[in-house]
Amino acid sequence: MRTKLSFIFVYAFILLTTNLIGQTLPSENEIHEFMSKGILIENKSNIILASKSERYFINKDSVSFLNDTTHFSQKDIKYLRLQLKKLQEFEWNDETISGAEIINSKKLEKLFKKKDFWEKYYKKYDGSLNFYSMPIFNLDKTYCIIQIGSQSYKKSGGGATYLYKFINGEWIKEKIYSFWES
Numbered sequence: 185m186r187t188k189l190s191f192i193f194v195y196a197f198i199l200l201t202t203n204l205i206g207q208t209l210p211s212e213n214e215i216h217e218f219m220s221k222g223i224l225i226e227n228k229s230n231i232i233l234a235s236k237s238e239r240y241f242i243n244k245d246s247v248s249f250l251n252d253t254t255h256f257s258q259k260d261i262k263y264l265r266l267q268l269k270k271l272q273e274f275e276w277n278d279e280t281i282s283g284a285e286i287i288n289s290k291k292l293e294k295l296f297k298k299k300d301f302w303e304k305y306y307k308k309y310d311g312s313l314n315f316y317s318m319p320i321f322n323l324d325k326t327y328c329i330i331q332i333g334s335q336s337y338k339k340s341g342g343g344a345t346y347l348y349k350f351i352n353g354e355w356i357k358e359k360i361y362s363f364w365e366s
Contacts, residue, residue: 209266209267209270210267210319210320210321210325212279212280214321214325215280215281215318215319216279216280216281216282218319218321218328218330218348218355219280219281219316219319220281220282220283221353221354221355222328222348222354222355222357223316223330223332223355231283231284231285231311231314232284232285232287232309232311232312232313232314233276233281233284233285233286233287233313233314233315233316234276234286234287234289234292234313234314234315235275235276235277235286235287235288235289235292236274236275236276236289247268248361248362249264249329249345249347249361250264250265252347252361255322255327255347255359256322256327257322257323259323260322260323260327263321263322263323264320264322264329267318267320267321268320270318271317271318271320274317274318275289276316281316284314285309287313292313301338302336302337302338312334312335312336312341313334313335313336314332314333314334315331315332315333315334315335315343316330316331316332316333317330317331317332318330325350326349326350327347327348327349327350327358328347328348328350328355329345329346329347329348329361330345330346330348331343331344331345331346332344332346339366340366341365341366342363342364342365342366343363343364343365344360344361344362344363344364345360345361345362346359346360346361347359347360347361
């Protein structure tokens with residue numbers, strides 16, 4: 185009887201949390217659609233992208249969107265928080281982003297430790313090194329938040345956390361939540 189009650193409790197909890205969120209996390213296809221109709225349209229130059237974005241993760245200074253009740257309902261904010269927990273696991277690949285040259289992050293981290301990193305980098309690549317966080321969406325996929333960073337030498341870089349809105353089949357940049365540069 186106790187096992188049966190435990191099973192019912194776990195099953196009810198799963199159903200409740202699923203209904204609370206109402207959806208699963210964005211699929212690779214949804215991420216690819218956003219990138220191809222939003223970011224990659226804006227950035228037509230050669231994109232060199234780190235496969236993971238741990239160097240520019242959304243942090244406590246750039247999560248002001250979690251207080252944005254103009255664009256997001258409380259259910260949206262819960263859904264955004266759920267996606268934020270998945271950021272460190274996310275890795276770019278050819279299915280999620282096309283048209284960019286993706287550099288393996290583990291290889292990149294080893295290279296970053298070397299003094300002559302930027303000299304070697306520019307011998308092989310033409311353009312700055314970019315870091316994109318995993319795009320996170322509101323529940324109905326009408327808004328998307330992404331953090332984009334770029335670095336071109338040891339102390340030259342910048343980026344921002346952007347809000348995009350899906351209007352008439354296009355992702356349009358609507359707001360900048362935070363901005364940094366060095």
